[in-house]
Each structure stands twice: as C-alpha cells, then as structure tokens.
Amino acid sequence: MPLGGLKSLASLLTALPLGGGSLDEAARSFYLVPLLALAVGAASASPSALAVEAGVGYIAGGAVYTLAYILLTGGIHMDGLADYSDVLGSRASGGEALRILKDPRKGAFAALALSLAIALSIVFPGEVLRLSSPGAFIILAASSHSGAAASMYMLLAAGPPEPYRGMARAFSLEARGRVALFAATSTASATASSAALALYGYPWWLVPLQWLSSLATGVWVLRSARSTLGYVNGDVAGFCFEASRIASIVATALALGVAGV
Template identity: 30%
Template sequence: MSAGTTSAGLRLAFGILSVIPVEVERVDRPVAGRAMACAPLVGLVLGGLAAGVLALAGWAGTGAFTAAALAVATLALLTRGLHLDGLADTADGLGSAKPAPDALRVMKASDIGPFGVLTLLFLVLIEIGALSRLGRDGSGPAAAALGFAVVTGRVALSIGCGPGVPSARPDGLGAMVAGTVGRGVLLAWSLVLVAGAGLYGLVQGPTEALRALGAAIAGLAAAALLLRHATRRFGGITGDVLGALVETAGCVALVVLSTG
C-alpha cells in the first residue's frame, strides 16, 4: 500500500469518524479500506479528548456522575452521533424480525424505532454508570478507562471490515469497506491493545493490567458475536452495523474496567 493511499486513508478516517475538519481528496475502495484500518487512531484522539473533558470536570468538582455524562456527551458530539445512530438502526433491524431486505429498509429509514430508542437509552446509562463507578476513585482512573474503551471500540470496527466479511448491500459504506482490512493489521491492533493494557496497569496497578486485557477481550468478543449475528441476519455488514460494533465493544470494555 502506497504512502499516498495511507495518508488519504487516515484523512478519510477522521473525515468519516469524527467532526475534526480534514481535507478529503480521494474516496475509493483502497482508501476506504485504509481508513477503516486507521480507525483506532481516530479512537485514540477522540478518547483522549473525551478523557480530558472528564478529567477537567472532575477537577472542577462537578461530581463523578456529571463528569461521566459530560464525557459521554463529548464523544457523541465528536462523532456526530454516527456510531450511536448505527447502533439504534441495527437494533431496529434486528428487532424487526423481518426478512433481510425488509430489515435493511427499516435500518435505512430516517426515524428511530422503539428497539433503537431503548438500546441507546440503556447503553448511555450503562456507560455513565460505569464511568461514575470508576470516578469514585478520582477522575484519573475513569479517564484512562474511557480512553482505553474508545480505542477498543475502534479496533472492533476494523475487525468488522476484516477478511471474509461480506457486505449486506451492493452499495454504501459497507460495500466499500467489507473485507478490506487484512489480518496483519488486525494482529497489529490486537498487540497495541495488549500494550495499552500494560500501560493501564503501570498507572493503575498490576492487577488492573489484567482487568484491562480482559476488558479488551470481552469487548471484542461481544462485537464479534454481534458481527456474526448481523452477518447471518442481514447477509453482511452495513455502515450501521459497523457503528453498532464500535458502541458494543466500547461499552462492554468499560463495564469490565469498572468492576474492580
């Protein structure tokens, strides 16, 4: 892969997955694939910004719950609610109990159904609750956990674009990125998560390194189960499914990190 394609892919990753203004000059399948491979880098930046908001709120004395809510809201703003919208649409599609073509039409509709509303409500409540629990020991542990969980969620997105994963539609984001991320890239990001768990342990203590590693494994396993189910149900991935993978993996990782 050329340096130009990698650079274009990184810009496209930030252009699609965040509100950070970037100049996107090229959009094709090779660049889109590189963008999905770069998704964890976007997560590192967004997670760092949200963690900074959480730490600042904690320093200002807002209380653990308010600080957690502000951090979750910051992530939603930084992503334009893209992944949350994907999660809601995927929940509506899976909950519709309709054949794949009809379920895909449900997902593409502009409104959000009851399954989507409930899924979003519970996910946000769970994330705020987990961060509030971590925040009882200070904003530092909560901020570190949030950053780690956000990156884990974006590794799940890369996995969703891995080898052998089909697209549910002949067009759209899913068709452009399905099967574009190689096994070598996925292995590299897995090793990055292991290293990140080690760094988390250096800050929080040796036991917490194992907890962070378990959080990453649990988050990615939950995303893999959702990916398998959605692929069977819809015939492949869509952009909405990828967003659902991000939110599922990040939420599960955050819950595991908060159990200490």
C-alpha cells in the first residue's frame, strides 16, 4: 500500500507520467506527502545547482529552479494560489467568496499574487545559491518543499472539510486519522535534512527554521479560510503550500545572510 499509495499521490501532485492513480489511495497515503515533497524539491533544485556550477548567475539559477518546479508539478499549487488570492483581495466571505473562487477567470489579485510568487521564487532561491553551496541549496530547497507540504497537511487536518464531495474533502478526512504516521514521516524528513545540511558544514537549525516558517504560515492560512469560506478546500491547500514554501525560502536566505556562513 505505501508504494502504490505514493505512486497515486505523486500522480496527483506532480506532472510525472506515472499513469492514473486512485484518488482514495492517494488520500490514504497523504501522510507521505513530506517525503514526496522532499524528493520534488530536490529534483527541482538540482538543475539550478548544476547550472550555477557551470557558471550561470545566481538569479538565473533561481529562475532554473522555479521553472523546474513548475514543470515537475504542473503548477498545481500555483493555481490554488491564484484562485484564493482573488478571494483574499476581494475581502468576500461565505457564498460570495465561493463564487469568486469558482470563477474560471483570473482577477487582478490572482495576477499580482502569481507575479509576486514567481519573482520571490527566483530572487530568494538565487540568494540562497549565492550564500551557500550547490549541494546545500539542494538540501535547503528540498526541506522547504517538505515543510510546506507538512503545513498543507496540517491545514487540511485541522480545518473544516469542504461541505461537498470535492477532492480535498477526502484528504481532510484521511489526514485526521493518520496524524501519527504523518508525524513520523515529517520527523524523518526534517531529521535527514538537518543531518545532511550539517555534513555540508551549514547550521542544522536552518531546517527547523524553515519548518517553523511554513507552519506559522499555515496557521495564518487556516485562520483566513475560516473567516472567508468557512472551510478548507483544494484551492486553499494550494495557496497554503505556495505561501509556506516561499516564506520558508525567504527565511532561509535571511538567516544565511545574518549567520554569515
């Protein structure tokens, strides 16, 4: 079940040609999402690390990372970022918030949020590349994705599930019953990342800092969802992942700059 479930989860959350997966199986295996995100983050960061090693600039390296990430995931989380940003920008709640969320047209706030997210996803990873080594960057990027996935899991586990038979409802309900398994995979991911980072000579505490940044962002998104929609759906989850990932990598760049390592 873990391998089959991981394949179903990867089929849903990435653009990899793995064949169709079972939604129910993916939901039951959702506790593995920190490990899946760790792998996706490492795969997204590796081309940019190689590019910097080959002599491209750091900002260009950040752009390579962002492009690889979007290609690997199909931009699934960024779509949620755009949709829920329109809700936040409108300050609507209840039925009006849902109407805005389901409108297939992207509004001005969605365009602004996407532009800002992409800019931050280029500039701050570029700064991390400048302040660290290519190998350390891969670890830090992977950990930022893993922490963001953990934030998304906790959002779906703690938030009110969507009151209709949407895809996120199954994940919300399954997440609540597998918190212990999720805690184990999260601990394994964070511990492995911290140990690997220390081997490269960088402070191990950068990984807990990333996770704390992500989880704090998740708490904010949960409070926001309660006051707008009244529940958590797939768009809110996607927004949470992107906001948490960006908060994590920004915190990483700032900490590296302050620590001077």
